[in-house]
Amino acid sequence: MTSVEEIRGKVAEVLPGVRKDLEDLVRIESVSADPARRGEVQRSAEAVAELFRAERFDSVEIVSHDGGAPAVIAHKRGPEGAPTVLLYAHHDVQPENDHADWDSAPFEPTERDGRLYARGAADDKAGIAAHLGALRVHGEDLPVSVKMFIEGEEEVGSETLPDLLKAHQDRLAADVIVIADSGNWDIGVPALTTSLRGLVRVDVEVRTLTHAVHSGMWGGLVPDALITLSRVIASLHDERGNVAVAGLHSGPAADVEYPEERLRAESGAAPGVEWIGDGPVVERLWTKPSISVTGLDAPKVAGASNTLVPAARAKISMRIAPGDTTENALACLRAHLESHVPWGATLGVTVVDTGEATAIDATGPAYDAARAAFTEAWDGTSPVDMGVGGSIPFIAEFLEAFPQASVLVTGVEDPDTRAHGANEGLHLAEFERVVLAEALLLHQLGRL
Template sequence: MTPDQIQSAVAAAMPQAVEDLKRLSAIPSVAFPGHPEQPVLAAAAVTEELLRSAGLPHVQQIPVEGSFPAVYGEAPAPPGAPTVLLYAHYDVQPPGDPAAWRTPPFEPTLIDGKLYGRGTADDKSGIISHVAALRAFQGRFPVGIKVIVEGQEEYAGERLEAFVDRNPDLLRADAIVVADTGNPRVGDPSVTTSLRGMAAFTIEVRTLKEPVHSGQFGGAAPDALAALMRMLTALHDENGDIRVPGLPRGAFLGQGPSEDEFRKTVGVLDQVSLVGSGSLADRLWSSYAITVTGLDVPNVSGAINAVQAVARARVTVRVPPAGDPKTTVDAVMDFLRQVTPWSAKVTITDFVVGSGFHADSGGKARAAVNRAMERAFGRPPRDVGAGGSIPLVNTLVKQFPAAEILLFGAEDEDAATHAPNERVDLEELHRVALTEALFLLELAQDA
């Protein structure tokens, strides 16, 4: 096929791709503990069906120990052609407070060329970009194709890491496309060359056998919630920089967003300052960050006049690409224990870790992506970092050191991933699918 034929084929396939994304995004495939398993398994089944529709002769669900199944597809390489592995995940973040959504999170809604709903961007757009790109070839692929779509990346992606360690030949490839990132802005092509790692844990503080009357005992009874708040606020100094020893600020060599762009994207309120020091690229892509992502405390609407006996928090730590998540989380936990007031009892459980990633920007595969993106977007891509983590990527680096790993996708920074009102721009999805299809053709021609 010629590039013009690829372009026409992808354009013709997009209406069906959008319908497929609506169908897949309507499934509440939240793979966190406490959420029903059936929708996650339903998303795996739909993903399997979609990969079959893309012309792959071999598709199956593969059990992953302690997790949900991965969906795997494969087409053999033509003689002398390289093999490309395509990655995405079908699980999604919990929707959070439904009242914060302008449209129902699991009723995909099209507004002004954007599809709103949980998972429409992260990362069901990645699945659909793979499917739309593959459909353009009608089963006659110019390179070998392998596809792996996992089912628990958002909560415990390291379980797929262990699977890859045990089954390296299944995913062995010359180039790997990870469709779980995106561009800084719609229409601004980029390739993500660095990812922060992550670690997370739940901390519980106990001070009393049970809550007691705040009027009768307050002022002497140790408040577990107050203790926890003091511990969490101790993690940062007045400027917002991390106070934990051994977690220095890093530096990113590329260009990051301007402060105005960042404030607009994030929705920082007028007169509210940003936190931390150093450039925004340093803070977002190459430095540590600690965030309290959840609290178990009494709701304001149901509050009673009591000194709290127990309080819990979920703490997430982002780790620079070269940092060690395990060492980092140990440092944070040790610091929290050191600043615990009143000899309160502290328990730390439910650990999750994932390593970061830094890519080279050379090689045949990167050159092929550059040409493909320039045709699809009208200009060549630039290198950017990402503050989030993709646990599988570092394992792929270790297992396949000769493979080029390429991170791009349709999740622009305004997509509200992990937040209410998540959405994907459908024209951006089209350009990304076209980029991937053109990349496969360009890579075959370079072989």
């Protein structure tokens, strides 16, 4: 297949079957965080493996490491001497949480107003479907050799991924790696993700008493743990909302306009709420550190006794900028907390999890091919080099395991996908462009 129009026509031809396969995958409740649905995660891996067998892959295997969730590895040979492309996605999904928050059943794909709604419809079973669609466009005239790696535990931190990459490194080695687990800048505007912040999460506990005591008898002399913890938390930002932890890295971001109206709509900020921090919006979101408190352990207001609270805990989530390391960030955060605990209170810091930040060198022939393919698929609109404020730590694992490969981070999501939340939805017209872009990319890579 040599012409763009032929490829466009083939995309339209294969899309109905690809959508059916996506819907079948979505119906499998592969929630990796739920031990009760471990069997569903296994069933999901088996369904993915069957899809690759139906495409006449030369080898298809379900693998795992040390009790981890099942992943699927598959290989299909292309022309002699053609580049090898590794296509990544993951088949596990986030918990659906309260079904009452959904407008339709979370595991029954439902189309409304041009979107397909269901848990995993976008993140990331649509990534699997996009890979399948691109392969079906080329059929037996595949222009490159293809390796598939479909992970089963991305939504719970990819704990065994480094071991899987090490154990199967020869089988996964490639010239180009396409990771379909990110998104596009907007409807009608494609993107290549070139930076992601890292993550450090800790549980912080302060203790001021060995046991609760009467607030009237001892208030005014003995500090309670909630007031003490509040002062520690307040020290993490300056008056303008900038992170006040010394020693953290910050950097510049791409020159991308993020309009105020869109920012408010997508962030869900309540009316009248002001933005925190200084500098360009995209720097604050992509290339500067952030600190949030995502949980508190303390007595509830309803039914609280009239006593001084002896201990209180907070979960602190810190996103670190590309160019920083989790080792440095954790050391800086510890030092800050220790120096800001008032009144001699006891401080405890427990690390929950970490994930390295990523900065990708988005230059070279593979990126040139990707930009050309995306521009064609989006009818002349060039892709934005986009940062992501969230963390996908496994990308750093791929960069470390395959340092010679060009790593392209793409995806099917858009600003209203609502991944991880209720009413997760896939924009079907954008999905068609994603399939076309990947089919064109394989075509371009085969000509290198």
